[in-house]
Amino acid sequence: MTSAVIGVNGSLVEVETDILNGLPSFTIVGLPDKAVEEARERVRSAIKNSGVDFPVKRITVNLAPSDLPKEGSSFDMPIAISILAASEQVEGNIDDALFIGELSLNGTFRLTRGVLPAILLAKSRNFKKVFVPYDNRFEASMVEGVDIYAVENLRDLLLFLDNKKDLEKIISVDFENLQAESSYEYDLKDIRGQEIVKRAMEIAVAGGHNILLKGPPGSGKTLIAKTIPSLLPSLSFEEALEVTKIYSISGLLDGDKFMINRPFRSPHHTTSYVGLIGGSANPRPGEISLAHRGVLFLDEFPEFSRNVLESLRQPLEDGVVSISRARHRVSYPADFMLVAAANPCPCGYQGDSARDCICTSHQILRYQKRLSGPLLDRIDIHVDVPAVRTEKLMYDGEVEDSSAVRSRIDAALKVQRVRFSRVKTVMNGQMSARDIKEHIALSDEIKDLMRHASQRLNLSARSFHKVLKVSRTIADLDNNARNIEKVHVLEALQYRPRTDEGL
Numbered sequence: 456m457t458s459a460v461i462g463v464n465g466s467l468v469e470v471e472t473d474i475l476n477g478l479p480s481f482t483i484v485g486l487p488d489k490a491v492e493e494a495r496e497r498v499r500s501a502i503k504n505s506g507v508d509f510p511v512k513r514i515t516v517n518l519a520p521s522d523l524p525k526e527g528s529s530f531d532m533p534i535a536i537s538i539l540a541a542s543e544q545v546e547g548n549i550d551d552a553l554f555i556g557e558l559s560l561n562g563t564f565r566l567t568r569g570v571l572p573a574i575l576l577a578k579s580r581n582f583k584k585v586f587v588p589y590d591n592r593f594e595a596s597m598v599e600g601v602d603i604y605a606v607e608n609l610r611d612l613l614l615f616l617d618n619k620k621d622l623e624k625i626i627s628v629d630f631e632n633l634q635a636e637s638s639y640e641y642d643l644k645d646i647r648g649q650e651i652v653k654r655a656m657e658i659a660v661a662g663g664h665n666i667l668l669k670g671p672p673g674s675g676k677t678l679i680a681k682t683i684p685s686l687l688p689s690l691s692f693e694e695a696l697e698v699t700k701i702y703s704i705s706g707l708l709d710g711d712k713f714m715i716n717r718p719f720r721s722p723h724h725t726t727s728y729v730g731l732i733g734g735s736a737n738p739r740p741g742e743i744s745l746a747h748r749g750v751l752f753l754d755e756f757p758e759f760s761r762n763v764l765e766s767l768r769q770p771l772e773d774g775v776v777s778i779s780r781a782r783h784r785v786s787y788p789a790d791f792m793l794v795a796a797a798n799p800c801p802c803g804y805q806g807d808s809a810r811d812c813i814c815t816s817h818q819i820l821r822y823q824k825r826l827s828g829p830l831l832d833r834i835d836i837h838v839d840v841p842a843v844r845t846e847k848l849m850y851d852g853e854v855e856d857s858s859a860v861r862s863r864i865d866a867a868l869k870v871q872r873v874r875f876s877r878v879k880t881v882m883n884g885q886m887s888a889r890d891i892k893e894h895i896a897l898s899d900e901i902k903d904l905m906r907h908a909s910q911r912l913n914l915s916a917r918s919f920h921k922v923l924k925v926s927r928t929i930a931d932l933d934n935n936a937r938n939i940e941k942v943h944v945l946e947a948l949q950y951r952p953r954t955d956e957g958l
Contacts, residue, residue, distance in 0.1 A: 456553050456582070457533035458573035459518075459525050462785040463700050463740070465569070465576030469519045470533045472541040477513040483534070485518030488526045488737065497528075497558045498535045505562040505609040510542045524783060526737050529567045532556035532586065535609060536616075547616035552584040553577040556591075562609040564588035571703040571713075574598045575696070586612060592625055594703060594713050597696060599627035630692050633715050639685035644856035646682065648847030649675055655838040655950060657860050660686045661867040662928030663882035664921075665771065665793040665833065667756070670840030671810070672803045676796040679840070680721075680752050683794060685857035687717045687749070688868055694748045697788065701740050701747055718749035720791075724758035732766050738778045738785050743770050746791040756795040757825040764830055767793070771833045774885070792884075793834065797826075809842060835884060835921045836950040867931040874936070883928045888920065895923050901944055908948050922947045 458465035468485075481495045502509045516534055518525050533554040539545045555573045557565040570591040577585045578601045585603045587595050592605035603625040606612045614620035643653060652668065656679060659666040668676040690698065698714040708714075722731060722742045733741030743751055753759060770776045774790035799805040800819045805812040814822075831837075871882055880890050897905070909919060923939075925947035930939045 457530060457555050458553065458569070458576050459523055460527075460569040460572055460704050461523070461783070462787060463572065463697075463704060463744075465572035466523060467576060467580060468523070468525065468530075468533075470530070470537040471517040471519060472534075472537040473515045473517075474510050474538075474541050475513045475515075479511045479513065481514045481516075483516045483518065485516075485521045486524045487518060487530075488524065490528050491518070491525050491530050494528065494531050494534055494558075497531055497560060498538065500560040501531070501558040501562040501609050502535055502539065504560065505613065507539060507544050507613065508542070510538065514538060524737075527568060528557035528565075529555045529569055529573070531558035532564065532588075532609075532612075536612070539613065545613065545616050547618060549616065551582055552586060553582045554586045556586070556588040556606070558609065564590070564606055564608060566590035568706045569704045570594055571597065571696070571700050574601065574603060575700070577601055593628075594699065594708055596625050596628045597630075597699060597713055630695065630715070634689050637716050639682075639857070641678065641682040642685050642857045643682050643860060644854045646675060646679060647850050647854065648843040649679060649840065652679055652838055652840050653855075653860075655836050656683065657686070657864065658925060658928050658932065658950075659792070659794075659836050661864045661883075661932055662835075662871075662924065663792055663884035664835035664925060664928065665884070666795070666836040666838065667831070667834045668794070668796045668838060668840050669799055671807045671842055672798065674840045674842050676840050677754055680750075680754070680794050680796060681719075682857060683750050683752075683792075684716060684719045686861050686864060688861075688865055690715065690717055690748065698748050701744055701788070705740050705745065707745070718746050719752065720746040720750070721752040721754060724753070724755045726759070726763065728760070728763050728766055731763050732770075732776055732778075733787055734778045734780075736780070738780060740787045741776070743767070743776060743789040743791060744787040747788045749791060751791045751793050753793070753795045756797040757822055761825060761827075764825075765827060768830055768833060795834070807842060831952070832915055832917050835925055837952040838950060863932055866934075867928065870931045870936045883924050883931070886920075886924055886927070891920055891923055895927055896938055897923075898938075900941055901939070904941060904944055912948070912951055914951065918951060922951060925950060 457468050457470055459468045483492060499509055536554055540549060555570055557567045559565055565588060567588050570587050571594050574585050574595055575598060578598060583602060585601055586606055589605045589607040595603045604622045605625055611620060615622045670676055695714055698718060702708045702714055720742050729735050731742045733739060733744055770789040775786055776789045777786045800812055800814045801822050802813050804810045805819060874894055875881060880886055926939045926943045929943040929946055
């Protein structure tokens, strides 16, 4: 048995082999793609170079179920074992084992995509043994409760199945110890000034809110965004499994590690629709899925293609992206925090006190219209990032570091976990209208304030709710877990743009 990847999960595939007398041939059926069809030559050479006989007969390999598309090179190992078992060259019992791995021509196993989903499938289906390539041993060590063997070559695997050689079982790792060793390249203590922006970023991370940073070139937008990983809460083990599965099927895992920190993805503004959302003929996760449980940072936000940006609207609301193709439909998780950075105009200096803007009003309007109202409406926090004064840059005093801010964020997240313990919601930024009604009680004073603000700022229903969500997060950071107060709402309103300001 082996596994095919559908979306981010494994699906059981049975490998059947029939060997008949007749003209020598080797056929693979069961909706194989080009990589699976080419397994014939890899398997043939690997078997011969492993010191066993390749049957010179009519060989038919069926990958069942036959209506499930089979993609990639991970079927090499199970096909080879199935052929050798059918030709009675394997004596051991393989009915309770799952095999996955790519073969090289000399019989060694290569690093293979999609190993983690296959192991999790084997565990859920009560398989006793799983065999994976040696280079995938660290990825495989995330799973316990099933015997996993990392095999270097086909010869060793055959000797083990015939009880002529022992293979060492993979020992599951201590996830918490690995996380304790993690470090970050950027820290808030390296940023001088920008206290208002730092405060907005703290609120965004604490509540899982999307944020837009707008300011002139060189004001520190990108640097501030790169400090976010040092503020994010640690991944739970279940979240780490989710993220590692996505990176495994995408072929982005190094052989000696798996995902222990929340992802931070920063695609270039020339990224295509498929590159950002995912898809292609054989669907693969895009950048928004690679940012699942982490951050998607879009620098030079207006420079992205309009249709690429508009495709973000549905995933930002639902936390999942569904891709339909002629053969099948797959869904990828896309629960990420969007951090965007933009200049106010093409030259970048509109409204700057130190330099004059050289753009015409038409150029500024056209630049700002690249971002649609519905997309901007889905961003919870809009904050200006002004140029940093020289005195701030030369300041040598103490600056609050990321660990201090992260401790406040962790405290706010604990409050939210208790608040949402009975529902699917995890953070304030994910609250539905029903959650808002249940967990945010508005006094008459706050109702009057929100009524007045809605008229002045022309808030949509979505923007109205986003102000309340941000207010709830500010109150949590202020150790006020029960009610939001006027001061919390006033601060949240500062992070909404006026409708006549564009960017």
